[in-house]
Amino acid sequence: MKRILAILLENEPGSLSRIVGLFSQRAYNIDSLTVGTTDDKTLSRITITTHGDDRVVEQITKQVNKLVDVLKVFDLTEVSHIERELLMVKVYARNEATRAAITRVSDVFGATIIDMGKQSYTLQLTSSSDKIENFLKMLCHESDLIEVVRSGSVGIGRGDKALRS
Amino acid sequence: MNEQYNGSELVVKALKDLDVQFIFGYPGGSVLDLYDALFEQTDIEHVLVRHEQAATHMADGYSRATGKTGVVLATSGPGATNCITGIATAYMDSIPMVVLSGQVPSNLIGDDAFQETDIVGCSRPIVKHSFNCRNAEDIPSILSKAFYLASSGRPGPVVVELPKDVLNPQIKFKYNMPAELEMRTYNPNTKGHGKQIKKAVEAILSAKKLVIYSGGGIILSNTSDKLTELVEKLNAPITNTLMGLGGISGSHPNFIGMLGMHGSLEANKAMANADVILALGARFDDRVTNNVSKFCPNAKIVHVDVDPTSISKTIQAHIPVVGCLDTVIEQILEGVSQSNVSIDRSAQEAWWNEITGWRAKNCLSYDTEKDKLKPQTVIEKLYEITNGNAYVTSDVGQHQMFAAQYYPFKKPRQWINSGGLGTMGFGLPAAMGVKVAFPSDDVVCVTGDGSIQMNIQELSTCLQYGLNVKVVSLNNRSLGMVRQWQDMLYGGRHSSSYMESLPDFVALAESYGHVGIRVDHPDELDDAMQKAFSITDRLVFLDIRVDESEHVYPMQIKHGAIDEMWLKKGVKA
Numbered sequence: 001m002k003r004i005l006a007i008l009l010e011n012e013p014g015s016l017s018r019i020v021g022l023f024s025q026r027a028y029n030i031d032s033l034t035v036g037t038t039d040d041k042t043l044s045r046i047t048i049t050t051h052g053d054d055r056v057v058e059q060i061t062k063q064v065n066k067l068v069d070v071l072k073v074f075d076l077t078e079v080s081h082i083e084r085e086l087l088m089v090k091v092y093a094r095n096e097a098t099r100a101a102i103t104r105v106s107d108v109f110g111a112t113i114i115d116m117g118k119q120s121y122t123l124q125l126t127s128s129s130d131k132i133e134n135f136l137k138m139l140c141h142e143s144d145l146i147e148v149v150r151s152g153s154v155g156i157g158r159g160d161k162a163l164r165s
Numbered sequence: 166m167n168e169q170y171n172g173s174e175l176v177v178k179a180l181k182d183l184d185v186q187f188i189f190g191y192p193g194g195s196v197l198d199l200y201d202a203l204f205e206q207t208d209i210e211h212v213l214v215r216h217e218q219a220a221t222h223m224a225d226g227y228s229r230a231t232g233k234t235g236v237v238l239a240t241s242g243p244g245a246t247n248c249i250t251g252i253a254t255a256y257m258d259s260i261p262m263v264v265l266s267g268q269v270p271s272n273l274i275g276d277d278a279f280q281e282t283d284i285v286g287c288s289r290p291i292v293k294h295s296f297n298c299r300n301a302e303d304i305p306s307i308l309s310k311a312f313y314l315a316s317s318g319r320p321g322p323v324v325v326e327l328p329k330d331v332l333n334p335q336i337k338f339k340y341n342m343p344a345e346l347e348m349r350t351y352n353p354n355t356k357g358h359g360k361q362i363k364k365a366v367e368a369i370l371s372a373k374k375l376v377i378y379s380g381g382g383i384i385l386s387n388t389s390d391k392l393t394e395l396v397e398k399l400n401a402p403i404t405n406t407l408m409g410l411g412g413i414s415g416s417h418p419n420f421i422g423m424l425g426m427h428g429s430l431e432a433n434k435a436m437a438n439a440d441v442i443l444a445l446g447a448r449f450d451d452r453v454t455n456n457v458s459k460f461c462p463n464a465k466i467v468h469v470d471v472d473p474t475s476i477s478k479t480i481q482a483h484i485p486v487v488g489c490l491d492t493v494i495e496q497i498l499e500g501v502s503q504s505n506v507s508i509d510r511s512a513q514e515a516w517w518n519e520i521t522g523w524r525a526k527n528c529l530s531y532d533t534e535k536d537k538l539k540p541q542t543v544i545e546k547l548y549e550i551t552n553g554n555a556y557v558t559s560d561v562g563q564h565q566m567f568a569a570q571y572y573p574f575k576k577p578r579q580w581i582n583s584g585g586l587g588t589m590g591f592g593l594p595a596a597m598g599v600k601v602a603f604p605s606d607d608v609v610c611v612t613g614d615g616s617i618q619m620n621i622q623e624l625s626t627c628l629q630y631g632l633n634v635k636v637v638s639l640n641n642r643s644l645g646m647v648r649q650w651q652d653m654l655y656g657g658r659h660s661s662s663y664m665e666s667l668p669d670f671v672a673l674a675e676s677y678g679h680v681g682i683r684v685d686h687p688d689e690l691d692d693a694m695q696k697a698f699s700i701t702d703r704l705v706f707l708d709i710r711v712d713e714s715e716h717v718y719p720m721q722i723k724h725g726a727i728d729e730m731w732l733k734k735g736v737k738a
Contacts, residue, residue: 010350013297018289025290055477062474068294068314071350 002031003057004076004083004155006163007046007064011037015069019046022067028052028060032085032129032152043071045163047154049129072163080158086124086151087132088114091143093121101142109135120146129153169337172301173202176265176327179308181208182342185236187227187601188212188265189220193240194280195267198332212601212630215622217244219594221251222620225260226558226598229581232387234261234315235598241267241329242280246287250588252322253291257585258408259385261320263311264288268328271299285326293321301331305342313346318353319472320385354471357488357496364484365443365467366500372441372465373512374519375401378424381408381584382446382470386490389413389577392445395494398501400513402520404432406447407569408584415553415573421520425453426721427566430528430730430738433721435520436461437728444468446490449480450585459726469493528719528732529570537712538687540564540639544571547609547637550694555607555635556599558582560592560616563645564638566717568611590619596634597627607635607698614640614667624677627704635697636674636706641713642667649716653731654723674706684709 009015016035023030031049038045050060057075064073076083093099093116102121106113109131115122125135132150139145157163170178176199180188188211192200203211214220217239224235235255239248245266255262269278285295294314296307304327311323357365369375377399383392389412396403396419404424405412413420422429424436436442442464447453449468454460457479468475468482469490476485486493531541544567547555557572558581559565565582574580581599583591596610617638627634639645647662671681680703684693690709697705719730719738730738 014285014289014295017286021289055481059474059478066472066474068348068351 001053002049002051002077004081004153005048005050005061005064006074006076006155007048008038008043008071008163009046009067010069010071011042011044012069015044016046018067018069019048019064022063023048023050026059026063028056032150034152034154047152049153074157074163076155076157081155082158083128083153083155084126085129085132085153086126087135088122088124088149089136089139090120090122090146091139092119092146093143094119098143102139105135105138105142109138111135168340170340171198171202171334171337172304172327172332173198173334175301175304175338175340176308176332177202177206177209178340179305179342180236182305183308183312184233185209188236188238189214189223189227189598190238191217191220191240191244193244193267195241195269195329196238196327196332198329198334199238199267199327201334211238212626214594214626216620217247218251218590219620219623219626221248221262221264222254222588222591222594223598223601224262225251225255225591226581226595227602228260228262228598229595230556230578230599231602232578234263234312237262237264239264239266240280241269241284242282244280245284246282249287249291252288252324254583254586254588254591255322256291256293258381258583259320260322261316262322263308263315264322264324266324266326268326270330271328272330274328285324288324291322292324295324295326297326298328298331301333301336302338302341304331305340309343309346310348313348314351353489354473354487355489355492357469357486357493361484361486362493362496362500365469365486366497366504367506368441368465368467368484369399369443369497370501370504370506370508373509374438374440374516375399375443376435376439376441377401377403377443377445378406378436378447379403379409379412379445380406380447382490383409383412384577386446386471387577388490388494391491391494391498393417395498398498399508401443402435402517404428404435406450406453406584407582409447410569410580411574411577414575416575421524423569424727425450426455427570427717427719430526430719430728430732431520431523433728433730434523436464437726438519439464441465441467444470444482445494446470448475448478451479453727454479455721455727455729456724461727526732526738528738531718534712536686538684538690538710540567540641540711540715541571542687543637543639543690543709543711544568544611546690546694547611548572550698551607551609555579555609556581556596556603558592558596558599558608558610560610560612560619561587561589561646562613562616563641563649563715563717564611564613564616566646567639589616592616593620593634593636594623597623597632600632600634601630609635609637611637611639613645614638614642614664614670615644621673624674624679624704624706628678633702633704636704638670638706638708639711640667640670640708641711641715643713645713645715646717652716653720670706670708674704679704679706681706681708
């Protein structure tokens with residue numbers, strides 16, 4: 001089962017590698033990983049999407065929590081949450097019919113055209129990972145992909161509370 | 166108050182303030198300034214080893230015997246990487262240790278400079294935490310954090326990397342040791358959750374077949390007395406892991422022996438038949454459980470550990486309790502006193518009768534031969550001569566298991582071995598570390614002809630510092646445990662498990678300035694041991710030729726349940 005873990009940790013050199021190292025050392029999966037600073041510059045926030053049964057995920061959460069640099073670990077999939085990922089995709093758009101088809105698919109998914117070349121469109125979509133998968137699948141029906149860049153998921157819980165509190 | 170110190174002096178001053186008495190290390194280019202600062206003072210004694218791995222094992226042995234944090238100092242590059250095995254050993258057994266490693270100057274880091282290694286990176290999977298020190302002013306606070314982390318919660322090794330420029334004697338700073346440590350991300354749990362304690366107490370008191378299974382956590386948390394009190398209050402049978410031996414006296418009537426791969430039949434049988442298992446500071450290691458899918462099917466498991474990751478990692482706990490054993494055992498004792506559930510004493514009596522039946526099989530009996538010295542006999546003799554009071558360290562292999570089985574340890578911290586990592590070469594330097602702490606006690610390294618050669622160069626350190634340990638080498642001219650597995654599981658094909666060109670260990674010991682005694686025949690053992698222990702001002706190396714065909718029994722049958730065991734060659738329990 002897919003899980004989204006939100007991790008708050010000290011923004012120190014090497015703290016990211018402790019997280020990544022832990023996952024490879026204990027043979028846990030990382031499906032995506034993003035990291036950035038937070039409003040508190042001394043803290044970083046990592047979002048990891050992973051999968052595994054309840055027992056594995058429980059161990060992952062405990063092991064991450066055990067790292068001295070980690071302030072808090074939270075399994076967002078346990079609560080009501082919002083997940084977003086940024087996709088940028090370059091597709092061939094050689095003729096009018098293809099361009100129209102790409103635009104139609106983009107409109108349906110809410111993607112925008114952010115650049116174009118002589119024979120290509122570059123599209124941007126911010127959405128859940130599921131929807132991005134779907135969008136790419138539909139796009140493939142209309143044209144050939146040149147390049148795909150995905151940011152990996154970030155997530156936040158719904159409601160008034162912050163992860164930190 | 167305005168005194169100024171350079172980086173190296175800051176390290177030394179901080180170590181003094183953290184009550185460090187001994188450092189085990191080896192100098193080199195990047196730490197010469199620090200060695201110069203050590204030269205200027207007498208409060209901290211530096212012990213110069215012959216290989217950095219031995220420094221880590223010495224610090225480790227020192228720590229295991231005293232409970233204090235062991236300190237290692239090594240230079241950058243090869244000095245630091247030589248520490249890796251010792252760091253991993255300490256990590257697996259949760260031993261508090263601080264390793265100070267040199268590093269090339271900050272401006273050269275990343276340039277593949279001479280003797281540069283990313284030691285923080287290399288050691289990351291085998292440390293509790295690590296620090297790159299980039300500013301000399303931070304040295305006191307980093308070191309105080311390092312010592313706090315190493316020794317609190319579930320203890321473990323901490324690496325501190327000190328680049329050469331940070332230790333520069335030319336630049337001076339104020340000394341700022343923080344009065345209180347503030348670590349917002351680290352709060353080791355101390356107290357067990359009330360509800361969980363209540364559940365645990367109910368399960369323990371309503372058990373008909375209770376077993377207490379305790380591990381190294383009891384030793385590390387100094388809770389042996391409380392454990393014994395609990396055992397007596399409940400009149401429960403207790404088994405120890407290899408790491409937990411000495412947690413209760415080996416001669417206590419409720420002690421049913423070590424459990425696991427080479428544990429006693431009664432301990433493994435009791436586990437397999439228990440209805441409640443109270444696990445205290447143990448981690449259901451694969452050398453205990455055997456096949457996890459067949460593990461103790463009828464038992465409700467109460468698992469107490471300071472480290473939540475140990476709970477339900479290999480075996481699902483029914484009642485998990487996270488907390489320091491010290492407080493949790495007290496909470497349990499209190500709960501037992503206050504509970505209105507009373508122990509079913511007639512069920513308990515029936516349970517003890519069952520256990521007595523297994524005990525009667527006398528699983529540690531072995532056949533003696535007139536002309537062949539049995540390794541078990543050597544350990545029994547060692548026990549007799551030392552009145553069971555020696556500190557015993559061991560290497561890894563058959564001799565380690567014989568020592569664990571045939572030397573019933575009276576008290577915690579008396580038995581020192583590499584249980585988790587299984588590091589050959591651990592025994593001698595660990596014994597030296599113990600001897601540094603307790604110079605007038607008997608310290609014995611039980612080893613074999615394979616293991617001893619993995620750190621034999623330390624015989625030289627022993628001479629330099631007068632570390633008069635006793636080396637009891639069970640010499641079977643082969644890698645006994647490997648050979649045993651080859652006999653039992655590989656059709657007797659002894660692939661690379663024999664030693665064809667062993668040195669003359671007596672002459673070797675003598676060339677290092679020590680006393681060497683060789684024993685070839687059972688009849689010589691008593692005299693040799695008497696002689697060895699009557700010499701107190703020299704190191705004595707006993708090269709004891711034992712029966713090379715001997716196997717360690719009992720032994721769990723591969724892939725079987727915890728109590729499926731070989732009792733002797735070809736005899737199943």
